[in-house]
Amino acid sequence: MGNVIGIGAAPKRKEDQRFLTGRGNYVSDIKRPGMTAGVFVRSPHGHAVLRGVDKSAALASAGVIAVLTGDDVKVEGLGGLPCGWGISDAKGVPMKEPPFPMLAQGKVRYVGDMVAFVIAETPEQANAAAELLTIDYEVLPSVVGVLEAVRPGAPQLFDDVPNNICCDWELGDKGAVETAFRKAAHVAKLSLVNNRLIGNPMEPRAAIAEYEPGTDRFTLWTTSQFPHVVRFLMGALVLNIPQHKLRVVAPDVGGGFGVKQFHYGEEAVITWAAKRVKRPIKWVASRSEGYVSDRHGRDHVTEAELALDEHGKFLAFRVNTLANMGGYLSTFGPNIPTNLYGPLLGGVYTTPAIYCNVKVVFTNTVPVDAYRGAGRPEATFVLERIVDVAASEMGIDRVEIRRRNMIPKEAYPYQTPVLVQYDSGDPMGCLDGALVAADVKNFGVRKAASASKGKFRGLGYSTYVEACGLAPSRFAGRLGARGGLYESATVRVHPTGQVTVMIGTHNHGQGHETTFAQIVSEKLGVSFEDVDIVFGDTDRVQFGMGTYGSRSLVVGGAALSKATDKVIAKGKKIAAHLLEAAEVDIQFEAGNFSVAGTDRIKSFEEIAGAAYVPHNYPLEVLEPGLEEQAYYDPVNFTYPGGCHIAEVEVDPETGTVTLVSYTAVDDVGTVINPMIVEGQLHGGIVQGVGQALFENAVYDEGSGQLLSGSLMDYCMPRADHMPMMKVATHSTLCTHTPMGVKGCGEVGTIGSPAAVINAVVDALSHLGVTHVDMPATPNRIWRLLQNASLPVAAE
Amino acid sequence: MKPFAYHQPDQIPDAAKLLTSIEDSKLVAGGMTLIPTLKQRLANPPALVDLSRLGNLKGITDDGATITIGAMTPHAVVAASKLVQAKIPGLAALASMIGDPAVRSRGTIGGSVANNDPAADYPAGVLGLGAAIVTSTREIAADKFFLGLFETALETGEIITAIRFPVPLRAGYTKFKAPASRYALVGVFVAKFADGVRVAVTGAGPGVFRVPPMEAALSENFDPSAIAAIKIDNDGLTSDIHAEADYRAHLVTVMAKRAVDAALS
């Protein structure tokens, strides 16, 4: 038995060796023989009729190989970019699904919409030629905000989508909610905006495509979180390339956060173009290009009402949301503000009746899709904010009102009125743990200390739950998914006992090469160093849905666990033969097969050897080799949750909010590697704090220009914005995943925005402030204080 | 980036000659501002004239009543200079607040002053201290140098060689960082001399400017309370997605008070 590093251990991450020594292999590191350079020419207008493109000057420019436009796509009769989810309204009418051509045809619908692809010998030549294109636009007024887009007379993006409404979606029992509201002792109301975000992964998107005439095969290297899905969507639905003739490779990818979990037009165009020019083509987005082409996140406008009885018990919750889809439907677009939002509105509470209406709206902005948390941070924000509003209006302590409504640990499994059934959880335990960890008891002392410096201090809570581990295929199918959502893993045991795992998830920062190796090490008793995890290549990995929605461990890890179980089962058969015992008498423990109650034993290595050198082997009943595969389709979502407590200090003179303390106690189920979980929580919390305090994608109404189109104007959270975080887990085990895991990739982002804003509102509540929209920038806070015309501390 | 010729002269007159003889050619110092504009293809100079080989443009000298900082001196050197820290601590503090360590190691005082970005920090220090901009051909008083948005009194072919700062009795700089860029949303430099006080504001408007009412009040009483009630007019101040003009105007008073505090401490 080797160096087992199993479940619960915290080894350093295997992948960091190559990342930290500059040995990573990213798309832009790859060079192919004869490679050319491609650049996309993008619309500078938010909305315009595309009258035509004059390519002549560009084609004559030095080094230019080809210039492709929407007309060329049309001539070849290629498909548009498919949407992976088809939602319907209450009457069952399917959403409006206008075509999303891979290069614009007839019209451009957002700044950044792709108009042409220029291929030249070098990037400089391609850029120079791109500037020589004459593009004839008839500029139309743009509409960028959801409120404006649904108003009568608003600019219309598509002729057959009246009022720009893609779908008028609803969930829940409207009648029951209305009845409950009539009986309510108190109704809390809240209007809020969930600000639009831009993911900004460290590595910009990039792609290389190559066509080999000899084999008629295409290879696409792309910065993707789900290469098999790209192969399927692009091959089968856009370019008509048979699956066996298309290889998609997503090598090392420098962060995704959702931005890279869609099939993008750039991937289709470059693959198609590679065959036309008969040479490999590389495209690497600049940071600025990412701002106007990476899918954005969030962007809701919401009205919410919570009905309560006289004791502060929640009777019903009603939410009306306008959700921005941008100019076209992206891969998961319409699924995010509907299926991943409405079902989370129950939170950790026993609210018996919930109704949610979401109008999904087209605007002249970059398509909006999943961004870390995807729908669930938006739901959590609405719910956790209105709980605070209700508490303050009814004069009930914010912790107390939560306790009165929380689902007790004993009540699990708990069926909510909005589809989902929570299998396990202990929200009260997380709350209690967080109250202690955050030293809430002594908050008054700290608040007084701040006051003596002229600062306002506030405390904010967020007790939340999320749904992850996307997703039971049957359930997803009912909600409109057009694909399955299982995961697959192959465990290949080599003749010498080392293990290679081929898995369909994709590691782009999460530490899978470590976590998954720990699972194998634990289960097979092999050395941690003797396990390699292979992912991101459709020629090497059987199949997979990729990484998003905190699904990798929950769904992929489950497939891996099942595949290792199969290896053990086969190993037992081999051991039974070698040890001349009955299969039922063979035990597998700590890397050894033995006959129960005897000292007859075969090591895992010996069994692997026998499987590949089957001289003494039951060939009549058993195949040689030791390699097993499993597909796992989850039976339910998993429901991580927890309690986050933020503490802020506001400088009333400048409006600056400083996050002074942050505590998170989360229930993520079984923890495989506590260090990696802590890292995921840290990163997730920082992204949530980013949304709460700093980040905002701002468009100019009318022109559709993105005003926050660079890091100079789009404020990312930075290390010096953060205090040391106190992060702990308080886990209950998931009852339906093989290892009891729940996932931890998004919890930080989901719990934190509400905690931070609740703290800011608390800090200002003595001045009559009841809500602060995100991001709570100094300018916004100062203005709020001005408008309340309140005395601002003078020195 | 588009192709350009690259020159690295070692004499100032040679550099000046290149600049005047090659139309639209540009000086490059630290390149922290210029290179990004080239990469984004916003500027297309046919030639770059690199100042790094010119002698004597780097370094800080103590002239008694003044301190002279060579144009090619990087921000990090000014920030860490014992001399500047001792004689004009507010200026060392200002340099330490510019950008990040990489930018401070490459970016130069000459480049910053020549560029005159409306949100840059050095213009506030130069105007607030009433410095002289020494060029290849003359000396220009700060009050006559900054002409508004990216505009200066520099002529084509004129090269900044140094900035000469009078040593004040006290000086302080406070900067309210723009959230994303961390340039100055509003930065205020306050300097007290024997013959009066100067107050210079950057970030708030299209160019660095002085605030005479604050200067008068502080000359009477060099204390934050002296200017707490002085509000500057919103007119002409910048409004953008980060801050409207009235907020910037408010911040000028707050930052000026804090700059006085910093000067006193």
Ligand SMILES: Cc1cc2nc3c(=O)[nH]c(=O)nc-3n(C[C@H](O)[C@H](O)[C@H](O)COP(=O)(O)OP(=O)(O)OC[C@H]3O[C@@H](n4cnc5c(N)ncnc54)[C@H](O)[C@@H]3O)c2cc1C
């Ligand atoms: C990420 C980042 C953050 C930054 N943050 C800040 C900040 O917080 N505050 C701030 O003030 N600045 C900031 N800057 C700007 C930085 O200070 C620059 O270094 C400075 O503005 C320009 O100096 P440079 O030496 O790099 O000049 P260059 O980029 O080389 O040149 C700038 C311009 O000045 C001209 N020039 C250069 N030297 C001379 C000379 N001696 N005589 C005449 N003309 C000359 C050049 O021709 C060019 O037009 C930031 C820059 C970056 C990239």
